Amino acid sequence: MTAPRTSSGFITRPVLIALAVGSLGGVLFMAFLIEFDHYASQNSFCTTCHSMSYADERYRQTVHYNSASGVRASCGDCHVSEGIFAATWDHVRGGKDLFKQLFGPDYDDPVINALHLPEAAFAARRWFRDRDSVTCRRCHLQDAIQGTRADTAAIHREETEGKSCIDCHYNLVHRTVPDKSTFKREAWNRMVEEQFGLDPGAADRLLGGH
Amino acid sequence: MSIKPLSVPFRSLVLVLISFAALPSVAEKVKLDPGNWGHEAGSDCVSCHAKASSGLAQQWRDSAHAAAGVNCMDCHQAARSDIDAIEHEGQVIATIVSPKDCGRCHVKELEEHQGSVHAEAYSIIEKRLPALADNVGGSPMRAASCDQCHGSQVNVRGDGTLDPATWPNSGIGRINPDGSKGSCSSCHGRHRFSKAQAREPDACVRCHSGPDSPDKEIFEASKHGMVYAAHRDEMNLDAGEWVAGRDYTAAPTCVTCHMGAAGKLPSTHDVGLRNAWSLNTPVSKRQFLVIFEDGHKMELAADEAAPRRGTELRRADGTLGTVKTVATPERRRQAMTLVCLECHGKGFTESFMKQFDSVVELYNSKFGEPARAIMAGLYDRGLLTPTPFDEPIEFMYWELWHDEGARGRHGASMMSPNHAWWEGMYLVGRNFYSAFLPGARALAKEHTGTLVDAVLRGSEHHRWLDQPDQTSAILGLGRREGD
Numbered sequence: 001m002t003a004p005r006t007s008s009g010f011i012t013r014p015v016l017i018a019l020a021v022g023s024l025g026g027v028l029f030m031a032f033l034i035e036f037d038h039y040a041s042q043n044s045f046c047t048t049c050h051s052m053s054y055a056d057e058r059y060r061q062t063v064h065y066n067s068a069s070g071v072r073a074s075c076g077d078c079h080v081s082e083g084i085f086a087a088t089w090d091h092v093r094g095g096k097d098l099f100k101q102l103f104g105p106d107y108d109d110p111v112i113n114a115l116h117l118p119e120a121a122f123a124a125r126r127w128f129r130d131r132d133s134v135t136c137r138r139c140h141l142q143d144a145i146q147g148t149r150a151d152t153a154a155i156h157r158e159e160t161e162g163k164s165c166i167d168c169h170y171n172l173v174h175r176t177v178p179d180k181s182t183f184k185r186e187a188w189n190r191m192v193e194e195q196f197g198l199d200p201g202a203a204d205r206l207l208g209g210h
Numbered sequence: 211m212s213i214k215p216l217s218v219p220f221r222s223l224v225l226v227l228i229s230f231a232a233l234p235s236v237a238e239k240v241k242l243d244p245g246n247w248g249h250e251a252g253s254d255c256v257s258c259h260a261k262a263s264s265g266l267a268q269q270w271r272d273s274a275h276a277a278a279g280v281n282c283m284d285c286h287q288a289a290r291s292d293i294d295a296i297e298h299e300g301q302v303i304a305t306i307v308s309p310k311d312c313g314r315c316h317v318k319e320l321e322e323h324q325g326s327v328h329a330e331a332y333s334i335i336e337k338r339l340p341a342l343a344d345n346v347g348g349s350p351m352r353a354a355s356c357d358q359c360h361g362s363q364v365n366v367r368g369d370g371t372l373d374p375a376t377w378p379n380s381g382i383g384r385i386n387p388d389g390s391k392g393s394c395s396s397c398h399g400r401h402r403f404s405k406a407q408a409r410e411p412d413a414c415v416r417c418h419s420g421p422d423s424p425d426k427e428i429f430e431a432s433k434h435g436m437v438y439a440a441h442r443d444e445m446n447l448d449a450g451e452w453v454a455g456r457d458y459t460a461a462p463t464c465v466t467c468h469m470g471a472a473g474k475l476p477s478t479h480d481v482g483l484r485n486a487w488s489l490n491t492p493v494s495k496r497q498f499l500v501i502f503e504d505g506h507k508m509e510l511a512a513d514e515a516a517p518r519r520g521t522e523l524r525r526a527d528g529t530l531g532t533v534k535t536v537a538t539p540e541r542r543r544q545a546m547t548l549v550c551l552e553c554h555g556k557g558f559t560e561s562f563m564k565q566f567d568s569v570v571e572l573y574n575s576k577f578g579e580p581a582r583a584i585m586a587g588l589y590d591r592g593l594l595t596p597t598p599f600d601e602p603i604e605f606m607y608w609e610l611w612h613d614e615g616a617r618g619r620h621g622a623s624m625m626s627p628n629h630a631w632w633e634g635m636y637l638v639g640r641n642f643y644s645a646f647l648p649g650a651r652a653l654a655k656e657h658t659g660t661l662v663d664a665v666l667r668g669s670e671h672h673r674w675l676d677q678p679d680q681t682s683a684i685l686g687l688g689r690r691e692g693d
Contacts, residue, residue: 151261159258168299178370179297182290191368 037087041076051107121177133165252281294387308386322479325507331383332361359417406447431626455552484546486539496539502531569622576671587661
């Protein structure tokens with residue numbers, strides 16, 4: 001007695017093996033992504049590149065790094081979306097940073113880094129705004145914000161219509177950069193020159209070289 | 211934006227000085243159409259700021275600005291290109307509201323203020339300041355003291371923030387990011403901008419007190435201050451119009467004499483306009499008020515003939531200006547006198563002015579000029595280093611004119627007998643005879659005859675030194691006859 005050919009002809013041994021291998025492979029791949037996203041969201045991964053140490057330096061002085069309760073927001077907590085697909089996509093997109101690190105300006109140079117910082121800040125803020133500051137909301141529930149000043153709770157209830165966290169709370173963690181609408185490259189370059197003791201105009205030349 | 215079709219810069223000033231013709235002797239009303247204010251975003255500012263820093267929102271609610279519909283954005287709005295523009299809750303604003311901003315509506319006040327000794331308070335001392343503020347003090351002292359009255363040069367950093375070394379600051383000669391000079395909130399406390407508050411003597415106290423310009427103390431010690439304290443409730447300080455002799459007669463405040471309307475004399479936001487003398491200089495000078503074609507003004511010692519119309523003069527900030535007209539010290543004195551006459555007779559007023567002038571002339575000839583000549587001699591001979599304040603006598607000389615001498619002269623000008631003498635000219639004399647002269651002689655050594663004694667002999671005021679045998683009981687040691 002053999003099973004009817006019509007129903008069992010497809011499930012052959014190779015198919016079963018392929019399914020088993022594929023499923024295992026899929027599970028392993030998903031596990032890899034989870035592990036990779038987790039690994040690549042850690043501060044230690046991000047600061048592998050020297051250029052990120054400048055961002056790290058400022059961040060370490062803020063409450064997002066040092067909080068009384070011991071809660072610490074890592075790079076990925078803020079800059080990588082929740083969920084394996086979104087997180088993976090963010091990391092894939094973030095690959096351009098790696099590309100630019102390898103083939104672009106010398107971001108490891110603190111002067112070059114500071115000169116290019118505003119554009120990085122504008123892009124990061126746009127990223128937050130496009131996602132309605134969803135990574136902020138991982139930890140901060142708008143309804144639950146009490147604050148330490150008298151009316152912080154009321155402000156977050158009554159004054160936030162049409163606003164996203166990032167609209168008000170920027171320049172919170174990294175070096176102060178003006179909003180794109182009022183940013184003045186000229187003034188920024190002069191400030192960087194003064195900070196690093198460069199001749200006037202040196203910043204423009206450094207930027208122009210890339 | 212001009213107030214009237216025929217409005218010219220300093221119209222009222224020129225008219226006062228030329229004709230004293232009858233003018234509306236009241237504070238200038240804003241003549242702009244209300245359509246010029248009431249920014250649509252203003253209500254959002256107030257809604258949030260009623261919760262965040264609610265004090266300032268409440269102060270604004272209590273203000274004439276709020277009553278007239280002038281909101282936060284009307285004053286704080288900025289163009290994206292403004293050097294100090296920042297994005298705030300979706301609006302482009304500037305933290306600093308400069309006189310230029312206020313002057314969008316308060317045209318006359320801005321015109322009068324620009325170029326006044328108040329507006330120039332930083333520019334006038336900018337080059338002199340480091341020798342004291344930085345050498346003897348240090349840059350944190352500048353931000354906390356000198357700059358708080360004279361004003362800071364506000365530095366906007368490349369990241370759009372205001373440099374804490376220069377801001378917050380409401381010094382009256384502040385150099386603002388937009389280039390304008392001054393800070394209206396120096397006297398008009400934000401965000402209420404109360405008329406009554408600005409008319410109070412206390413509006414001036416933050417800066418006009420202390421050893422170098424104790425005008426608060428002088429006023430309080432004078433009959434004017436005494437009467438003010440007793441009748442403060444009759445001062446009508448909240449009145450829309452506040453003309454001395456008409457809207458109030460109980461007492462004068464600082465504003466009354468230096469800025470306020472009195473009788474037919476119009477009010478002015480040029481606080482030095484009515485000052486015939488410079489009183490805060492090593493040697494006092496009667497002074498011209500030079501008014502330039504571009505509306506700016508400058509104090510100029512009246513040692514020589516008044517500059518003619520069209521002459522080019524270099525100003526405190528280094529720029530050149532073309533002279534439009536000059537107010538002589540006599541005309542300025544006349545303007546001040548008009549205030550006095552609202553309450554005093556002509557003879558009384560003129561005689562008081564003679565008493566005051568005599569004190570200034572005495573200070574000049576007895577102490578100010580000789581001390582300056584002795585110092586100049588010591589520097590010329592290389593007996594002092596050019597760097598100020600690295601030798602004790604430089605402090606003696608500085609305090610002689612800048613503190614003690616200014617106190618004495620201010621005391622005489624505003625009728626505090628105590629400040630004129632004990633806090634003023636007595637200390638000048640004590641310093642001069644017991645510290646400065648011995649110090650100068652010690653430095654001059656063999657040159658004492660030419661550098662010190664010759665200068666003293668040039669003034670009759672010091673002849674008493676040649677009579678060392680005149681006894682007196684004043685020290686409590688006087689000998690009675692027969693002892």
